Amino acid sequence: MRVVFILTKSPQNSGNTKICLKNALLARSQGYDIGIYLLGDAVFFAKNQQNIANDLKKLLASGCKLFVRKEDLVARGLKEDSLIPDVSVPSDFYDLLITDIMEKSERVICL
Amino acid sequence: MKEMSTTKTLTIYLLTGPYTSQCTDIALDIAEKALNKGYKANLFLYMDAVHVPKKGQKTLRFPKVEERLRKLISIGLRVKACVRCASARGYVEGEQDKETGTFPTTQYVNGASITSIYDFSDWIKESDKVITLGE
Numbered sequence: 001m002r003v004v005f006i007l008t009k010s011p012q013n014s015g016n017t018k019i020c021l022k023n024a025l026l027a028r029s030q031g032y033d034i035g036i037y038l039l040g041d042a043v044f045f046a047k048n049q050q051n052i053a054n055d056l057k058k059l060l061a062s063g064c065k066l067f068v069r070k071e072d073l074v075a076r077g078l079k080e081d082s083l084i085p086d087v088s089v090p091s092d093f094y095d096l097l098i099t100d101i102m103e104k105s106e107r108v109i110c111l
Numbered sequence: 112m113k114e115m116s117t118t119k120t121l122t123i124y125l126l127t128g129p130y131t132s133q134c135t136d137i138a139l140d141i142a143e144k145a146l147n148k149g150y151k152a153n154l155f156l157y158m159d160a161v162h163v164p165k166k167g168q169k170t171l172r173f174p175k176v177e178e179r180l181r182k183l184i185s186i187g188l189r190v191k192a193c194v195r196c197a198s199a200r201g202y203v204e205g206e207q208d209k210e211t212g213t214f215p216t217t218q219y220v221n222g223a224s225i226t227s228i229y230d231f232s233d234w235i236k237e238s239d240k241v242i243t244l245g246e
Contacts, residue, residue: 006242008132008133008134008137008244009246039133039137040132040133040134040137041133072133094140094141094144095144095148097141097144098121098141098144098145098148098150099148101121101240101242102119102121102145102148102150102239102240105240108240108241108242110242110243110244
């Protein structure tokens with residue numbers, strides 16, 4: 001089963017990031033396929049060198065895919081080289097997101 | 112019961128009003144992409160999101176949500192607002208139309224209607240996926 005997480009809020013102002021990480025790691029350990037999409041202030045989630053970075057790296061190493069919306073990075077002055085390695089910044093973010101939501105995933109969780 | 116159609120439906124449940132966070136823009140971006148990819152798209156407005164279809168929005172720098180909403184309605188987006196939330200914010204101007212189930216307002220753009228929250232549960236049943244944005 002594939003589960004998609006959509007995050008829109010900053011990890012600094014929301015406990016949702018930790019909920020997402022905890023559940024994604026747990027789901028991954030049980031064999032679920034996981035995709036995480038970051039929009040708006042949630043793009044800070046992918047920033048390297050923060051306290052959640054190690055858990056995030058662990059999640060990516062387990063095969064989870066993390067997608068970040070480029071326009072939201074640029075709007076917040078973040079550069080791609082400031083992100084955790086292996087994070088994807090696709091040019092067709094919404095195209096991937098809609099296809100994932102409508103065709104690939106069985107569950108979508110918005111946090 | 113799911114509609115007998117090959118076209119899949121996405122319903123977006125929006126809880127935040129325009130210009131306070133990026134959620135409205137994200138909701139409209141997602142709806143636009145879904146419609147452009149050939150899916151049906153619904154937008155149900157709850158709490159402060161009922162301000163989204165208000166006519167006459169004037170912004171200095173932000174893109175006008177009203178204009179985007181009109182464009183998306185013209186290409187097939189279905190928009191409904193919760194009657195309790197809309198009434199609390201002064202949008203409901205009379206009694207329910209028994210035929211359509213909608214409540215009258217002159218303040219919304221054409222194509223957006225005020226209805227019971229139970230219409231949202233009908234949309235959930237009809238939809239292949241439902242996503243929630245806002246808080």
